Amino acid sequence: MASDAGTVEGVDLCERERPVSAPASERVSDLASGATYELKDAAAEELSLSGADWRLTGWYPNQWQPRLSMELGVSILPAVAELPATVPGSVQTDLRAAGRMADPFVGLDSLHGEWVTQREWIYSKTVQIPDGWERERCELVFEGLDYAGSVFWNGRKAADFEGTFLPVVVDVTGSLAPGGVNLLQVMFRQPPELDGQVGYSSRIRHLKARFGYGWDWIPRMVAVGIWRDVRLRTYEGVAVRDFYPEAAPAAAAGQGAVSFRTELEVMRSGAYDCLYALEDAEGRTIWQASRREVLRAGPVRLTLAAEVAGIDLWWPAGMGAQPLYRARIELRDGDGRILAAAARTIGFRRIEWRANPGSPAEALPYTAVVNGIPVFLRGVNWVPVSPYYGAVTEADYRARLDPLADMNVNVLRVWGGGIIETPAFYDYCDRRGLLVWQELLQSSSALDNCPPDDPQLLERLAAVTTAAVREKRAHPSLLLWCGGNELMWEGFRPVDERHANIAMLAGLIRELDPGRRFLPASASGPAFCADARDFGRGVHHDVHGPWLYAGSPGHYAFFNGDDALFRSETGTPGASRAGLLRALRGACDVWPPTADNPYWTHRGSWWVPWDAVSESFGPWRRDVDELEEFARCSRFLQKESLRYSSEATRRRAPQASGFLVWMGNEPFPNNANTSVLEYDGMPKPAYYALKKAFAPIHVSARYDRTDYRTGDAFRAEIHLHAEYAEALHPAAGAVVRAAAFDFGGALLAERDFAAFPLPSGSTSLGAVAFAVPELAEPVFLLRLEAAAMDGRTLAETTYLFTAADVGCSWEALRSLPEAGTVTVLPASAADREVLISNQSSVAAVELWIEAEDDEGRPVRFADNGLTLLPGECRTVGWSGGNGRLSSLRAEGFNARAEYRGEHS
Known part of the structure; x- marks a missing residue:
C-alpha cells in the first residue's frame, strides 16, 4: 500500500464474504431454578469504527486499481486528493466540509455536485486492535454501505457488496495484522442509474433510495458512502445472529407476555448458560431467568415464553404514556464468561384492525384499535431528512420530529421512495408514541407504476425486507409494513397480493412478523384517487390526493362530499418563508416566482405558485418584487386548504379512520412545496392549523x-x-x-x-x-x-x-386597512413567552411571529398565524434556541410590529 487511501495490490478478485446459513429447527429446554445473575453490557466485545478519523480519495473509474501506470511508470494520482471523512456520512458531505463542493442548498449549486457520482471513492481507516482483544471469531460489520463496491482488509479484498439496505458482515478471523495496526478500505463504484419520479417502476433493478434521482421536491442528489455505523466484533463459541423479544399485554391488567426468540450460530458444541432478563426504564431488573443449553455446532434457534408482572401499557401519543423496557440475553460458558449477548427495547401494546362502519364488504379494515381503543390516525408522510441521509444526526432528527410530535401527530408514514429509517428514528418514535408506517423501498414512476417481478430483483427485495423486519419488529412504534407508494396496475388501480412482488412481501411478513399488519400499497382498494363523480359508490378506500387547493366553492364541496375510508396522502403546496428564499438565492433572482425563473423551477418545479396564488389573490406585477406578500398569500392558501380537508375527514370519523398530510418534512429547501415544515424544521402556517385539527x-x-x-x-x-x-x-x-x-x-x-x-x-x-x-x-x-x-x-x-x-x-x-397599533414583546425575562397585542380599531389578520436567538437561530412558537380582534392580546410560548432572543417581529396581511430591546 502506498498510503492509507492509496491503491490496493495483490487483490484476489475471487474472495467473497462468508455467508451465514439459515437457522436450524427450534430447540427448547427447561428453565434452571434458583439461580440469579447480573447481566453485563451486550456490546462488551465490540469496537466502534465510526467517527471522524477516516480518509477519503476520489478516482476516475478503475484508476485506483493498478499500482503503476503502464504509460508513465509512476503512481497514478487520485482525481480528488485525500481529505478527512466522517462515518456515518456521505462522500458529498465530506467534500462539502473540505471545501471541494459548493453548498448544494444555495441557488442552483446542487448542479455542481452531480459530478460526484461519476467517480469511484475509497474510504480508509487505520484500525488499532487492543492487545488480547481478538477471540475465536472476528467480524467487520457494516450496517449500511451505499451502494456497491468492495471491502479491503490489510490490502486484500475481503468482500464485495451491493445494496444500500443490506448489512454486510465480513469474516476477518486470523487476518489481524501483527502489532494490532490494520488498514480498512471501502471502495465504492459509481452508483447505478435509476428512474427518478418519472420512469418505469416495473424496470427497477436496484434497491437504492430513488428520491435522490430527482423528485418534485428535490433535484438530483444521489448519495454515496458509508451511511450507517461500522464496528469490529469478536466472540467465541457462539454468536447471536437475531434476537426478537416479542412483547404483548396479557389478559390480566398489569401483566405482560414476552416471547424470546433467538437465532444463534454455534461454532463450538457444548453447554452454555442462557440468561434472560427484562429491565424497566430505570435499569431495574423486573424479571429474569436462566437455563442450561447443550448446543451442537451450526445454526440454532431458541425460544422462551415468559409472563411478566408489573408492566405498564405503551400508548400512541395523546392517549397515555410510552413506558419502555429492555429485553436482554447473554450466553456464558461454564466459568461465567460472556460469550455473546444482545438487547432490544420493547413496549407492551396490542394493535388490531377493525372494518370501518358501513364500508364495502371487500374493503380492508383501516381503523386501528390500540389496547382496545379505536384511534383516528392523524399524521404526515415522512421523507428522509437529507439527500445525504448518512450524515443525519440525532439532533437533526429532533429538529424535525419534535415539531411533528408537538403538532399532535400520532403516525408517520415512511414513504416508499426514501429509506428504511434508522435506529435513531425508531428510538425517537418509541419514546414519543409516534406510530410508524414503514414502506419497503418501492414507488410509482408515472409512466409505469407496476412493481417489478424480475426474479433477481425480488430476491434482493426479499433479502432487504428480511433485514429490515429483523431490525425493526421489536419496536412498539412499528404500526405496519407496506409494499410501497402508489404501486398500480394500468388504469391507476392499486396492486394487491395477486401481484408476485406483493405476494412475496406479504408472505415474508407473515413468516417473520406475523402479528403485524401488511398493506399491499398506499393507496389501496379499487381507486388511487377519490373522484367526486364516484362519491357514494364505495370505491374510495385508502386514497391519495388531491394536492392542490381547489378554491371556493370547489374545495369545500369536494371534501364535504368525500367518502374515502382513509386518506394516506392529501396535500397542498405553500412557499417557504421569504427570508429563507432570499437567504438561499445565491446569484439567482428571487422574483418573479414563475415557471421561467430557474431559481423556482430548480427548487420545486411542480409547485411554482404563481398561477395558484394569482387565481385566489388576483394579479401580480412581474417587475415589482413583492416576495414577502406573495409568500404570505401562498402560505395562507396551504393553511386554508389543509385545515379544511383534515377537519372534513375527521368529521366523518369513524366512517373515515385517518388523514395523513403529504408531506411533513423536506430534505431540500424548496421554494414552494407541500411540506408543512421547511427544510430547517421551521413550521409553515399550515402546521398550526393542523396542530389544532389533530388535537384530541x-x-x-x-x-x-x-x-x-x-x-x-x-x-x-x-x-x-x-x-x-x-x-x-x-x-x-x-x-x-x-x-x-x-x-x-x-x-x-x-x-x-x-x-x-x-x-x-x-x-x-x-x-x-x-x-x-x-x-x-x-x-x-x-x-x-x-x-x-x-x-x-x-x-x-x-x-x-x-x-x-x-x-x-x-x-x-x-x-385591508392597516391595524396600526400592534405590538409584540417578550412577556418576561424568566419565561419563554411573547406577548402580542392588537390595540387598533380593526382586526389584525394572520399575524406571523418570527424570532431568532442571539446566535441567529430561529425559534419555534407554540401557536402562530394569529388573527386578533380589536383589543385582543395573546401570550405565546416558544422553544428552541439558547433562551435569549436577539430579534422579535410579527407581520400579517394588514399589520407589522417589531421588538428591538434586549432580552435574556
Missing part, C-alpha cells in the same frame, strides 16, 4: 364556501371532536361558543352549545347562521371556542371569509 379535543366548522356577497345566507355546522373521551375524560364536559365578527370586531351572530358529558368521537352540535350584512370592509371571521366547565379553554379555531362584490375569492386580504 378540537372544534370545527363545516361550510360550503369562503366568499360571499351582501345578503347571502351564511351557515356553518359546528362539530366537537373529543377522541378517547370515554376512556380518558369520562366526567368532562364542554361549552362551545360560535361567534361571527366583522373586521372592526362587531358581533354579527353567536350561538352557544353545551356538551356534557363530553361526547366521544366527532359530534355535530348544531349550526350558526345569518345573512351577510353590508360590511365596511369585505372580511368577516368566525371564532369557535370550546371551554371546560371550570373555564379552561380546550380548543379554539378562527376562520376567515370574504364578502367582496368583485375580485378573486381572497383578493380582499391584500388591501
Whole structure:
C-alpha cells in the first residue's frame, strides 16, 4: 500500500464474504431454578469504527486499481486528493466540509455536485486492535454501505457488496495484522442509474433510495458512502445472529407476555448458560431467568415464553404514556464468561384492525384499535431528512420530529421512495408514541407504476425486507409494513397480493412478523384517487390526493362530499418563508416566482405558485418584487386548504379512520412545496392549523364556501371532536361558543352549545347562521371556542371569509386597512413567552411571529398565524434556541410590529 487511501495490490478478485446459513429447527429446554445473575453490557466485545478519523480519495473509474501506470511508470494520482471523512456520512458531505463542493442548498449549486457520482471513492481507516482483544471469531460489520463496491482488509479484498439496505458482515478471523495496526478500505463504484419520479417502476433493478434521482421536491442528489455505523466484533463459541423479544399485554391488567426468540450460530458444541432478563426504564431488573443449553455446532434457534408482572401499557401519543423496557440475553460458558449477548427495547401494546362502519364488504379494515381503543390516525408522510441521509444526526432528527410530535401527530408514514429509517428514528418514535408506517423501498414512476417481478430483483427485495423486519419488529412504534407508494396496475388501480412482488412481501411478513399488519400499497382498494363523480359508490378506500387547493366553492364541496375510508396522502403546496428564499438565492433572482425563473423551477418545479396564488389573490406585477406578500398569500392558501380537508375527514370519523398530510418534512429547501415544515424544521402556517385539527379535543366548522356577497345566507355546522373521551375524560364536559365578527370586531351572530358529558368521537352540535350584512370592509371571521366547565379553554379555531362584490375569492386580504397599533414583546425575562397585542380599531389578520436567538437561530412558537380582534392580546410560548432572543417581529396581511430591546 502506498498510503492509507492509496491503491490496493495483490487483490484476489475471487474472495467473497462468508455467508451465514439459515437457522436450524427450534430447540427448547427447561428453565434452571434458583439461580440469579447480573447481566453485563451486550456490546462488551465490540469496537466502534465510526467517527471522524477516516480518509477519503476520489478516482476516475478503475484508476485506483493498478499500482503503476503502464504509460508513465509512476503512481497514478487520485482525481480528488485525500481529505478527512466522517462515518456515518456521505462522500458529498465530506467534500462539502473540505471545501471541494459548493453548498448544494444555495441557488442552483446542487448542479455542481452531480459530478460526484461519476467517480469511484475509497474510504480508509487505520484500525488499532487492543492487545488480547481478538477471540475465536472476528467480524467487520457494516450496517449500511451505499451502494456497491468492495471491502479491503490489510490490502486484500475481503468482500464485495451491493445494496444500500443490506448489512454486510465480513469474516476477518486470523487476518489481524501483527502489532494490532490494520488498514480498512471501502471502495465504492459509481452508483447505478435509476428512474427518478418519472420512469418505469416495473424496470427497477436496484434497491437504492430513488428520491435522490430527482423528485418534485428535490433535484438530483444521489448519495454515496458509508451511511450507517461500522464496528469490529469478536466472540467465541457462539454468536447471536437475531434476537426478537416479542412483547404483548396479557389478559390480566398489569401483566405482560414476552416471547424470546433467538437465532444463534454455534461454532463450538457444548453447554452454555442462557440468561434472560427484562429491565424497566430505570435499569431495574423486573424479571429474569436462566437455563442450561447443550448446543451442537451450526445454526440454532431458541425460544422462551415468559409472563411478566408489573408492566405498564405503551400508548400512541395523546392517549397515555410510552413506558419502555429492555429485553436482554447473554450466553456464558461454564466459568461465567460472556460469550455473546444482545438487547432490544420493547413496549407492551396490542394493535388490531377493525372494518370501518358501513364500508364495502371487500374493503380492508383501516381503523386501528390500540389496547382496545379505536384511534383516528392523524399524521404526515415522512421523507428522509437529507439527500445525504448518512450524515443525519440525532439532533437533526429532533429538529424535525419534535415539531411533528408537538403538532399532535400520532403516525408517520415512511414513504416508499426514501429509506428504511434508522435506529435513531425508531428510538425517537418509541419514546414519543409516534406510530410508524414503514414502506419497503418501492414507488410509482408515472409512466409505469407496476412493481417489478424480475426474479433477481425480488430476491434482493426479499433479502432487504428480511433485514429490515429483523431490525425493526421489536419496536412498539412499528404500526405496519407496506409494499410501497402508489404501486398500480394500468388504469391507476392499486396492486394487491395477486401481484408476485406483493405476494412475496406479504408472505415474508407473515413468516417473520406475523402479528403485524401488511398493506399491499398506499393507496389501496379499487381507486388511487377519490373522484367526486364516484362519491357514494364505495370505491374510495385508502386514497391519495388531491394536492392542490381547489378554491371556493370547489374545495369545500369536494371534501364535504368525500367518502374515502382513509386518506394516506392529501396535500397542498405553500412557499417557504421569504427570508429563507432570499437567504438561499445565491446569484439567482428571487422574483418573479414563475415557471421561467430557474431559481423556482430548480427548487420545486411542480409547485411554482404563481398561477395558484394569482387565481385566489388576483394579479401580480412581474417587475415589482413583492416576495414577502406573495409568500404570505401562498402560505395562507396551504393553511386554508389543509385545515379544511383534515377537519372534513375527521368529521366523518369513524366512517373515515385517518388523514395523513403529504408531506411533513423536506430534505431540500424548496421554494414552494407541500411540506408543512421547511427544510430547517421551521413550521409553515399550515402546521398550526393542523396542530389544532389533530388535537384530541378540537372544534370545527363545516361550510360550503369562503366568499360571499351582501345578503347571502351564511351557515356553518359546528362539530366537537373529543377522541378517547370515554376512556380518558369520562366526567368532562364542554361549552362551545360560535361567534361571527366583522373586521372592526362587531358581533354579527353567536350561538352557544353545551356538551356534557363530553361526547366521544366527532359530534355535530348544531349550526350558526345569518345573512351577510353590508360590511365596511369585505372580511368577516368566525371564532369557535370550546371551554371546560371550570373555564379552561380546550380548543379554539378562527376562520376567515370574504364578502367582496368583485375580485378573486381572497383578493380582499391584500388591501385591508392597516391595524396600526400592534405590538409584540417578550412577556418576561424568566419565561419563554411573547406577548402580542392588537390595540387598533380593526382586526389584525394572520399575524406571523418570527424570532431568532442571539446566535441567529430561529425559534419555534407554540401557536402562530394569529388573527386578533380589536383589543385582543395573546401570550405565546416558544422553544428552541439558547433562551435569549436577539430579534422579535410579527407581520400579517394588514399589520407589522417589531421588538428591538434586549432580552435574556
